[in-house]
Amino acid sequence: MCFMRIPQQNKKMTLLDGKKVSNDIKDEIAEEVKKMKANGEKVPHLAAVIVGSDGASLTYVGSKVRACERVGFESTMVRLSNTTSEIELLDKIEELNNNDDIDGFIIQLPLPPQIDTQKVLMAVNPDKDVDGFHPMNFGKMALDMSTFIPATPFGILELLDRYNVTTKGKHTVVIGRSHIVGRPMSILMGRKGFPGNSTVTLTHSHTKNITQITSQADIIISALGVPNFLKAEMVKEDAVVIDVGITRVADESSPKGYVITGDVDFENVSKKASFITPVPGGVGPMTIAMLLKNTLLARERHRARK
Ligand SMILES: NC(=O)C1=CN([C@@H]2O[C@H](COP(=O)(O)OP(=O)(O)OC[C@H]3O[C@@H](n4cnc5c(N)ncnc54)[C@H](OP(=O)(O)O)[C@@H]3O)[C@@H](O)[C@H]2O)C=CC1
Numbered sequence: 269m270c271f272m273r274i275p276q277q278n279k280k281m282t283l284l285d286g287k288k289v290s291n292d293i294k295d296e297i298a299e300e301v302k303k304m305k306a307n308g309e310k311v312p313h314l315a316a317v318i319v320g321s322d323g324a325s326l327t328y329v330g331s332k333v334r335a336c337e338r339v340g341f342e343s344t345m346v347r348l349s350n351t352t353s354e355i356e357l358l359d360k361i362e363e364l365n366n367n368d369d370i371d372g373f374i375i376q377l378p379l380p381p382q383i384d385t386q387k388v389l390m391a392v393n394p395d396k397d398v399d400g401f402h403p404m405n406f407g408k409m410a411l412d413m414s415t416f417i418p419a420t421p422f423g424i425l426e427l428l429d430r431y432n433v434t435t436k437g438k439h440t441v442v443i444g445r446s447h448i449v450g451r452p453m454s455i456l457m458g459r460k461g462f463p464g465n466s467t468v469t470l471t472h473s474h475t476k477n478i479t480q481i482t483s484q485a486d487i488i489i490s491a492l493g494v495p496n497f498l499k500a501e502m503v504k505e506d507a508v509v510i511d512v513g514i515t516r517v518a519d520e521s522s523p524k525g526y527v528i529t530g531d532v533d534f535e536n537v538s539k540k541a542s543f544i545t546p547v548p549g550g551v552g553p554m555t556i557a558m559l560l561k562n563t564l565l566a567r568e569r570h571r572a573r574k
């Protein structure tokens with residue numbers, strides 16, 4: 269008997285284009301700012317505090333400042349040296365808390381080892397906490413109360429929403445339990461409402477047989493920071509794959525000397541997935557857009573308190 273090799277049909281896969289959607293969101297925000305200006309109102313003002321001179325952190329904060337300019341926000345970058353003490357940083361935070369011109373601010377993470385991150389995040393006025401990292405805001409999020417949702421999980425929800433990806437009744441597997449991505453993501457996907465109503469499994473470095481778990485997932489959200497961790501054999505046919513990972517991998521052939529690499533083996537996983545985010549151009553730009561959205565919200569709430 270002769271076996272003929274039947275060429276696999278190119279199945280339909282949708283790229284979740286974070287770059288495009290983030291531009292749409294920025295356009296929407298820019299419209300709001302125009303209206304504010306036309307009404308003679310103060311425009312939103314975001315400040316970003318960066319301690320030290322880590323290259324990746326400077327790049328992110330730079331993109332945040334540029335994004336503010338693009339939508340018409342005011343922005344302030346506060347740069348502190350790598351040797352800044354915890355007290356000095358807490359003083360700066362107090363100053364930003366009391367500065368009535370500033371609607372929201374973020375403390376870029378990670379912080380140098382002499383500084384206790386938890387203590388610093390607790391010092392941010394929850395009304396200005398546009399990262400949504402203060403325990404009060406995190407608690408509100410977990411209790412379905414209106415608050416600032418951390419920008420990366422918020423961006424992922426928005427992306428799923430704008431592409432009408434069904435989450436209800438689906439099994440979502442989150443990889444990584446960080447306070448800024450994995451943990452809030454697991455809470456949000458399991459919430460009542462849309463996008464949500466998912467059955468969530470949260471995995472981490474102590475998870476056993478992770479392939480067995482990811483293979484059962486309808487939706488995989490990978491946020492561990494290990495390049496090409498998620499391989500095709502770990503993914504079910506037609507799964508939705510969200511790649512949060514951003515790692516700079518040295519590459520002499522590229523102009524910058526490195527390439528940005530996600531957690532997902534995109535080349536092979538994209539052949540099985542129904543929806544997938546690219547890296548770069550997926551979750552990263554959405555994070556920035558949602559930070560702007562939170563800042564707009566902070567401005568509106570600030571005005572309402574007056
Ligand atoms: N695109 C974007 O906008 C953003 C991207 N990122 C990127 O996302 C990635 C994750 O960052 P972040 O959320 O801060 O996470 P962290 O680096 O703080 O934590 C990583 C998590 O992954 C888990 N983990 C590590 N190795 C494994 C493994 N082999 N199997 C399963 N789980 C594992 C860890 O488990 P344990 O808890 O047991 O240690 C931990 O929970 C990074 O690449 C970061 O750069 C982060 C924020 C925003």
Ligand SMILES: Nc1nc(=O)c2c([nH]1)NC[C@@H]1CN(c3ccc(C(=O)N[C@@H](CCC(=O)O)C(=O)O)cc3)C=[N+]21
Nearest residue numbers: 327328374375376377378399514548549550552553555
């Ligand atoms: N307080 C705080 N809030 C954060 O939201 C926060 C933080 N600290 N620390 C670090 C992580 C990481 N993060 C990213 C934001 C944008 C891109 C992004 O725009 N990425 C582009 C590529 C960027 C590049 O070329 O380097 C992309 O994926 O297309 C990536 C990562 C926010 N974080």
